[in-house]
Amino acid sequence: MTTHTTTTEAGRVAGRPRILIVGGGFAGVECARRLERRLKPHEALITLVTPFDYQLYLPLLPQVASGVLTPQSVAVSLRRGLRRTRVLPGGAIGVDPAAKVCVVRKITDEVVNEPYDVIVLAPGSITRTFDIPGLTEHARGMKTLAEAAYLRDHVIAQLDLADAATDAAEREARLRFVVVGGGYAGTETAACLQRITTAACERYPRLDARDVHWHILDVAPKLMPELGDRLGAEAARTLRRRGIEVSLGVSVAKAEADRVTLTDGRELPCRTLIWTAGVAASPLVGTLGAETVKGRLAVTDRMTLPGFDGVFALGDAAAVPDRAKGDGAVCPPTAQHAQRQGKVVADNVVASLRGEPLRPYVHKDLGLVVDLGGKDAVSKPLGVQLTGLPAQAVARGYHLLALRTNVAKVRTATNWLLNAAAGDDYVRTGFQSRRPATLRDFEYTDAYLTPEEIRSRTSSSADAG
Known part of the structure; x- marks a missing residue:
């Protein structure tokens, strides 16, 4: 691994404060866009x-995984919206x-030190896992674009292999799909992929759609309690009507290459x-040595980190007080909150740079939407409960x-x-086809430094300077 230390002396000479935003998700990009609008080039x-x-x-x-949308539809170019921001790829x-x-570890694996005057931490979250035997080796996630593309290939590959299989046990295992998590991601993933696997069976002469089984598991007593x-x-009834088995109060006890054992004793x-x-919040949170709330940085309602000069945190990595609910509630890790x-x-x-008072984060919930594919959906815009086509619209x-x-x-509307007009061709791209991908392959959760390693790097850089 190559290491290198950068210094931004040009920024110091120019007298412009250096604002560093960590994370290119909803929170980070929205912050950068607004800073470009609020600050003139000479200000920062x-x-x-x-x-x-x-x-x-x-x-x-989930719609990328099911092939309804192309990956480019949900990958919004940063270069189209950011004009002055320097993008550091890493x-x-x-x-x-x-x-x-x-x-910062750049995409070339070169490690650099990036000085700042103000830092905005919006590193997002990673898939939360538990100490379940075989989980990290055999489970697939749905947190990144690469995972969605890989999952589509994998699911279609199971249909191809099941159609060609001569062993009944192998065919049964390849035609059963288990989704753990009854929240939005799990429910929409199961709903969208169940539609394509069922429809795809018409193209496979040796497969019967009745042999394809989808399961949603969740330890909670209700599906999507939010x-x-x-x-x-209603969402649970819709899924069951389409043949998806919903099991609540149960999870996975053990995962193997060709079977899963559930906590209620069933073996599938x-x-x-x-x-x-x-x-779970990004592991970057643990490198600061700051107070946390359930793994998220404990920030004020102005999203400053108490005791840390020039540090702001937001989004999935921060426990932002929810002033609308009160009673110590924090904002849930949703795109709607992150963007706002x-x-x-x-x-x-901007206010901190200009010596002006900071304002608290207060929101009004716009509601929730869940797309179950086709004509099926449930939505709650501004508290109005909708199902079916109105909810889908x-x-x-x-x-x-x-x-x-x-x-x-x-691009999304066209897709x-x-x-809707032409359907799907159910083709594989061959993405990572030779080696099964695991959760760690996509989220790089083992790449972070310890606080001691960080201080060693920064102190040696300061001594060298």
Whole structure:
């Protein structure tokens, strides 16, 4: 691994404060966009650290996995929206708040020190896993664009292999798909992929759609409790009507290459285990040595980190107080909150540079939408409960409005129309076909430095300077 230390002396000479934004998701990109609008070029240098040159529209990943949308539809180009921001292609692997240095591993694996005057931490989250035998080796996630593309290939490969199989046990295992997690990601993933596997059987002469089995497991007593009892129950009824088995109060006890054992004792032949059982804050949080709330940085309602000069945090990595609910509640890790928090943090960064008072984050919930594929959906816009086609229209309208560029909106709408008119061809691209991919292959959770390693790097750099 090559190491190198950068210094931004030009920024110091020019007298411009260096604003470093970590994370190219909803929160980070919205913050950068607003900073560009609020600050003139001579007022600050803005840098965005992100491994990808796009903002991923995460809510539509299940539709990428099912082939309804192309990957480009949900990958919104950063270059279209950011004009002055320097994009550093890599991931932050440590922060030294005392030295005001962020350690970044670039996509070339070169490690650099990036000094800052103000840092905005929006590194997002990773898939939350548990100490379940075989889980990290055999489960697939749905958190990144690469995982969605890989999952589509994998699911279609199971149909191809099942059609060619001569062994009944192998065919049964390849035609059973288990999704762990009854939240939005798990429910929408199961719903969208069940539609394509069922429809695809018409193209396979040796497969019967009745032999394809999809299961949703969740330890919670209700499916998507955020929707409320009525809509949650309606979503469960819709899934069961389509043949998806929903098992609540149960999870996976053990995962193997060709079977999963459930906590209720059942053993299911299965070659596809999809893990969407929640998220955890980015491991970057642990490198600061700051107070946390359930793994998320404990910030004020102005999204400042108490005791740390020039540090703001938001999105999935921060426990932002939910002033609308009160009683110590924190905002859930959703795209809606992250996007809005990005704007408020940008305003607070500008205010801090200009010596003005910071404002708290207060929101009004716009509601929730769940696309179950085809004509099926449940939505709760502004508290109004909808199901079926009206809910689907609201869900897709919301997604189109939330996409940041007109190109992304047009591409997504065109894909929806094309898929509705022509259907799917169920083809594999051969993405990572020779070696099964694991959760760690996509999220790089073992790349972070310890606080001691970070201080060693920053102190040696300071001594060299």
